[in-house]
Amino acid sequence: TRTSRPQRILKAVQRKATVGDPQSVITAIDHFCRHREWAMNVGDEKGSILDSVVSEVSPVTVLELGTYCGYSTVRIARLLPPGACVITLEFNPDYAAIARQVIQWSGLEDKVQLVEGASGDWIPWMKEHFGVQAFDLVFLDHWKERYLPDTKLLEECGLIQKGTVLLADNVICPGTPDYLEYVRNSPRYNSHYYRSHLEYTKAEDGLEKSVFLGY
Ligand SMILES: Cc1ncnc2c1ncn2[C@@H]1O[C@H](/C=C/CNC(=O)c2cc(-c3ccc(F)cc3)cc(O)c2O)C[C@H]1O
Numbered sequence: 368t369r370t371s372r373p374q375r376i377l378k379a380v381q382r383k384a385t386v387g388d389p390q391s392v393i394t395a396i397d398h399f400c401r402h403r404e405w406a407m408n409v410g411d412e413k414g415s416i417l418d419s420v421v422s423e424v425s426p427v428t429v430l431e432l433g434t435y436c437g438y439s440t441v442r443i444a445r446l447l448p449p450g451a452c453v454i455t456l457e458f459n460p461d462y463a464a465i466a467r468q469v470i471q472w473s474g475l476e477d478k479v480q481l482v483e484g485a486s487g488d489w490i491p492w493m494k495e496h497f498g499v500q501a502f503d504l505v506f507l508d509h510w511k512e513r514y515l516p517d518t519k520l521l522e523e524c525g526l527i528q529k530g531t532v533l534l535a536d537n538v539i540c541p542g543t544p545d546y547l548e549y550v551r552n553s554p555r556y557n558s559h560y561y562r563s564h565l566e567y568t569k570a571e572d573g574l575e576k577s578v579f580l581g582y
């Protein structure tokens with residue numbers, strides 16, 4: 368049977384990228400998705416904004432919701448200092464299998480904990496299972512209707528504390544209206560919209576950065 372798009376993305380990485388060189392993995396995926404087949408990676412333009420937020424926060428523990436092929440996992444992990452790590456949740460086993468190989472090709476497996484499962488099932492276990500106190504940075508890029516319930520769940524589980532930064536992809540396209548309304552109107556968040564474009568296209572999209580101000 369035909370290969371899947373994630374499998375074709377992995378092939379492009381194995382053909383064009385250098386093992387142990389995260390930037391070459393990012394470049395290979397962006398080239399493939401711009402010139403061969405579009406895919407829902409955060410992409411190069413929004414990826415640069417993600418990079419600047421990661422550098423500014425210099426997080427020790429990062430949570431990523433929605434690994435897909437691991438493109439943004441690699442973007443985040445390549446900027447983390449020794450001892451810092453990103454826990455990334457992916458409930459599709461085929462995507463998780465591809466992402467593991469992409470992360471391995473980039474040589475960043477020591478900075479990444481890929482967990483196969485649904486965010487709603489795993490968030491309550493983060494403290495106990497991974498010894499996480501609170502997340503310094505959360506990158507939301509999974510199902511758009513899960514952004515708000517998972518944010519509330521993270522709050523309830525004490526995994527969001529004063530200073531935690533939430534960075535949400537696709538707040539315009541496909542859009543996350545209930546999440547946006549929540550973080551922009553809540554007195555407990557300071558929100559900023561980074562205007563950009565939907566990956567590999569001219570359509571508008573952007574990232575919303577929301578800093579938790581504490582209770
Ligand atoms: C609840 C939960 N737990 C764990 N993993 C979860 C999960 N919900 C989804 N996931 C996993 O994240 C990934 C899903 C991401 C959803 N992202 C999207 O649907 C998405 C869609 C578009 C888009 C824009 C315009 C168009 F015309 C078409 C598509 C662009 C993007 O950047 C996206 O992230 C893969 C999935 O298995």
Ligand SMILES: [Mg+2]
Pocket residue numbers: 407408409508536537
């Ligand atoms: Mg996205």
